[in-house]
Amino acid sequence: MLRATLAFAYYKLRTRPEFFISGFFLVALSFLVLTPLVEIIRDALTYQSYDLAYRPAAEEGAFTTFHLERVFTGRLSKALFVKPMINSLMIGAGVTVLGVIIGSILAFLLVRTDIAFRPFFGSLVVVPYMMPSWVMALAWLVLFKNDRIGGAEGMVTYFFGIQPPDWISYGIVPIVICLALHYYAFAFLLVSGALMTVDSELEEAGAVAGMARWQRMIRITMPLLLPALGSAVVLTFIRSLGTFGTPALLGLPVRFFTLSTQIFNSLNARNSGDGFVLALVLVVMAAAFIYANTRIVGVRKSFVTLTGKGFRQRPIPLGAWRWPLTVLVGLFIASTIFLPMILLLWESLVFTPGDYSFNNMTTYFWIGSGGEIDLAHGEAGLFINDRFLSALWNSVRLGFSAAGVNGLLGLLVGYAIVRTRGTAMSRGLESIAFAPYIFPSIALGAIYIGMFSTSYGPIPALYGTFFLLILITVVKNLPFTSRTGIAAMHQIDKSLEEAARAQGIGWFRRMSKIIVPLSTSGIMAGMLLTFITAMRELSLIILLVTPSTQVLAGLIFGFNDQDQTQHAAAATLVLVLIVIAVNILVRRVFGAASLMGLRQT
Amino acid sequence: MEDIRLTGVRKTYGKEVAVENMDLLVEPGDFLTILGPSGCGKTTTLRLIAGLEEPDRGEIHLADRLVFSREQGVIVPPENRNLGLIFQSYALWPHMTVRRNITLGLEHARLPREKIDRRLQQALEKVQLEELRDRYPSELSGGQQQRVAVARLIAMAPTILLMDEPLSNLDAMLRVDMRGELRRLHKDLEATTVYVTHDQVEALTLSDTVVVMDKAVVQQQASPYDIYHRPASLFVAEFVGNPRINRLDGMVRGGNGETTVDFGDVSVPFDANLNVRNGSVVATLRPEAIQLSKTEKEGWLKVRIDAVQPTGSETVIKTSSDRLKLTVLQPGFFQMATDEPLWLRFEAESLNFFDSETGKNLAA
Ligand SMILES: Nc1ncnc2c1ncn2[C@@H]1O[C@H](COP(=O)(O)OP(=O)(O)OP(=O)(O)O)[C@@H](O)[C@H]1O
């Protein structure tokens, strides 16, 4: 009997690897996703070595509510928790409302109406999302920086001679605007996807039934859009909660803290326990929000997937509004894409900060040799700057490695989930792969610091290694890649593989000859997404980078911190150009479906 | 020896039983058809033989080789069963040309180049697709795709052929043509063939042996003739045959040395040795076994005409008497007014008797 059981196990190993792939990833991903969470909960509830400064009598590792008290009830609670929490919620709410409104309006105009240049606008309107979210914040500072903190002032002061008030230069207003101009892409993609799948015939059926246009909109189209809107709200809210770059650039100078910047602050000040508690708060908030959404919209409908099936759409004529609206959309796109680029380019060419005249222009910050101490701390121009070049190399390396690993993971995890469908293993793996979704980026970074700063089980201390950056990027992108992988596998009928089995073709060859070629475009879309995310990511890795593993986004943040605005602007331009170039390249090669991954959230 | 032997095979999906305690023997060179309504377990049976599913229990032998036994820990994967498989969807690899579709398996088997080319050539000739070898499947018609799937099989020259409703995606005309081609393929390859269908005409015209399944259980395995004329159960009798077989409920009456079955308006002699429960039986009668007369004849049953449905070469006439409803099938194109009376008769030998509770053929 035992022999028979062993023979069966061996058989499965040899011919049904999906079960072992499933099992392997279930264990590996649980370790990468769940143990960190357990770890920071433990760290948050025990004394750490650095706590001994406050509590000399305490014993390291002993249970304590010290961190909880400090954050939630103590003297510092207001500064540590209450204010940042309120700020985060206000930003989350503001960005969500503004972003979803902008995105939905654009989606409606570009999908359902006869507005001019639809295809052109359609391809440009998601470009802001490809850029790092804080590009807009940098551009904002170029325009509106005032004399509140040191350094030169922005263009408004230069050209008009007025000081923008603080609430325009810094704080919640610019943060919400800048983030909304980035995250509206979620609502745009999800709503336009839903609108494209709403069959005109459904609405026409309503028309036949005697409904007026607005009734059809409310009774038929809106309910079909609701799941998409729900997803957009959740996605936008969670992302704006977890984002670090924009609130740091526009908030920290005036000591306006959000949960994410406060986590950064605490961990930097070596009060990790506080940081961990705050990270947990973020995770719980995100999880609660996702839960509420699935309860309200319904589990099945809460995540919209696109069939990609194009229905016959009858554009709604805008009549006299057509050209005014076209101009408006054109202006919007120009001000979200081209204006920031132009501002950053201009800024990068300014010799004496704050002087935007033509005579003051220089290429020094691009190609200058550096060495002059009073000029940008002696930093050389970008193209001969070792710090920049190594960060650039690191970013590209990170982008490609993470994309490669994610592509492979998407393929294998998708394959394993789809092929073992119906088993507990399949469901487990799917949930685990989706779990990183609920960790706001900054919180995941904090969690990974907590876990990997010392050796953990079989894993050596990874803090400070480049590998850790790849690891966290891969894990953070897992929900998207596994979804694209699953979608790609669903396209491949099971019988295609079974026909090959019957022909005597073994597993590796089936994968390489049939599964991989047939899923390439879907997997590539997932990889592109990972690449873009990895290249521009700041929130996720800001806590984990060290000088030797510095990436572009981190370096730019550093430049800005040191008031090297020209360097920051120039490096940002390079980063944006790379991301857009890779995107265009992949789209050329693998077709327009490449942005599919975005839509499937 | 048999080429395919299933003994006591059972397969469940969760709580649902897809195949129950199946014993199946297929002789070498046999063309066996599994026939049954949707969801009865036909595909599952085929996949068990192919090794794409594993039984919960039971044994499977292919060509005298044990390929599955949970008890003995024996399991041979489909890769090593030397089978040919044709799917309903054809399962052509969409990213490969016709040529690659046919040669992939051969290359994997490490055949020398010349041999691969020769097999490819032969297979393409057989299905008359030489010109289309560099096309992709999406550039072929349904019938051509079907033939590529066949060519892919021919090239591998398997000894066992498994086909799952290979014709169901084709239109009626093409279906008849392809039926002949599949039968020829079976002959050319001299392969033992298991063919799954829910189309009884296909089953009866193509096969040497028919297996009728219902609700995961084999109802009967027999030649097409016996399936049609000597159905093992009421289910088989009613499932096979078009128009549907006539069903007559009757009571067995004994007395003064002669046993008869009384159907109300008619009664027929009955073999007293058959074991009848509670005196009630169900009889079946093929519509074409009924004779018909437009004039009154002595001892014939007088009926009314309810409907006349000519199909061209035949005419289906629905009739009823006081107690019976009988469908009659007549060759030729009949036109009759429904108010005319008709007289019917049939031979007692044309009847099959079934247990009214279990539906088993009483003579079996
Ligand atoms: N992978 C599966 N998971 C769960 N149940 C299944 C699976 N495959 C088949 N079944 C169930 O087993 C039963 C038999 O299915 P099977 O596919 O063998 O039917 P079939 O006779 O081929 O029907 P059809 O003529 O419709 O193809 C059905 O009730 C089906 O729902």
Ligand SMILES: [Mg+2]
């Ligand atoms: Mg079937």
